[in-house]
Amino acid sequence: MERQLAIFSVGLSVSLVLGPSLETYLLSLLTYREIFVSFIPLAVLTAIVSTRVSFPKGGVESTRMQGGSRLG
Numbered sequence: 439m440e441r442q443l444a445i446f447s448v449g450l451s452v453s454l455v456l457g458p459s460l461e462t463y464l465l466s467l468l469t470y471r472e473i474f475v476s477f478i479p480l481a482v483l484t485a486i487v488s489t490r491v492s493f494p495k496g497g498v499e500s501t502r503m504q505g506g507s508r509l510g
Contacts, residue, residue, distance in 0.1 A: 464473055
Protein backbone atom coordinates (compact mmCIF):
# COMPACT_ATOMS: atom_id res chain seq x y z
CA MET A 439 0.00 0.00 0.00
CA GLU A 440 2.79 2.41 0.87
CA ARG A 441 4.54 1.76 -2.42
CA GLN A 442 1.44 2.58 -4.47
CA LEU A 443 0.95 5.77 -2.47
CA ALA A 444 4.59 6.75 -3.06
CA ILE A 445 4.31 6.11 -6.80
CA PHE A 446 1.10 8.15 -6.95
CA SER A 447 2.69 11.00 -4.98
CA VAL A 448 5.75 11.12 -7.24
CA GLY A 449 3.60 11.08 -10.37
CA LEU A 450 1.40 13.86 -9.04
CA SER A 451 4.39 15.97 -8.02
CA VAL A 452 6.11 15.57 -11.38
CA SER A 453 2.93 16.46 -13.25
CA LEU A 454 2.42 19.57 -11.13
CA VAL A 455 5.97 20.72 -11.85
CA LEU A 456 6.28 19.79 -15.54
CA GLY A 457 2.67 20.33 -16.64
CA PRO A 458 2.62 24.15 -16.74
CA SER A 459 6.03 24.28 -18.44
CA LEU A 460 4.96 21.79 -21.10
CA GLU A 461 1.68 23.65 -21.60
CA THR A 462 3.46 26.97 -22.09
CA TYR A 463 5.88 25.43 -24.57
CA LEU A 464 3.16 23.70 -26.59
CA LEU A 465 0.96 26.80 -26.69
CA SER A 466 3.86 28.84 -28.03
CA LEU A 467 4.07 26.43 -30.99
CA LEU A 468 0.47 25.31 -31.60
CA THR A 469 -3.10 26.52 -31.24
CA TYR A 470 -5.58 25.09 -28.75
CA ARG A 471 -7.36 23.23 -31.55
CA GLU A 472 -4.13 21.58 -32.79
CA ILE A 473 -3.19 20.52 -29.27
CA PHE A 474 -6.67 19.12 -28.62
CA VAL A 475 -6.69 17.14 -31.87
CA SER A 476 -3.17 15.81 -31.25
CA PHE A 477 -4.16 14.45 -27.81
CA ILE A 478 -7.29 12.61 -29.00
CA PRO A 479 -5.32 9.45 -29.97
CA LEU A 480 -3.71 9.41 -26.51
CA ALA A 481 -7.13 9.65 -24.85
CA VAL A 482 -8.54 6.83 -26.98
CA LEU A 483 -5.50 4.63 -26.31
CA THR A 484 -5.74 5.30 -22.58
CA ALA A 485 -9.44 4.41 -22.57
CA ILE A 486 -8.73 1.12 -24.36
CA VAL A 487 -5.78 0.16 -22.16
CA SER A 488 -7.61 1.03 -18.94
CA THR A 489 -10.24 -1.61 -19.67
CA ARG A 490 -7.55 -4.27 -20.00
CA VAL A 491 -5.56 -3.50 -16.84
CA SER A 492 -6.31 -5.82 -13.96
CA PHE A 493 -5.73 -4.85 -10.39
CA PRO A 494 -4.70 -7.33 -7.71
CA LYS A 495 -7.54 -8.66 -5.62
CA GLY A 496 -6.85 -8.32 -1.93
CA GLY A 497 -8.68 -8.19 1.33
CA VAL A 498 -8.87 -5.42 3.84
CA GLU A 499 -5.44 -4.58 5.16
CA SER A 500 -4.77 -4.69 8.86
CA THR A 501 -4.87 -1.44 10.79
CA ARG A 502 -2.09 -2.63 13.04
CA MET A 503 1.33 -1.09 12.84
CA GLN A 504 4.42 -3.28 12.80
CA GLY A 505 4.96 -2.75 16.51
CA GLY A 506 1.57 -4.26 17.26
CA SER A 507 -0.14 -1.10 18.46
CA ARG A 508 -3.39 0.03 16.88
CA LEU A 509 -4.01 3.45 15.45
CA GLY A 510 -6.56 5.57 17.28
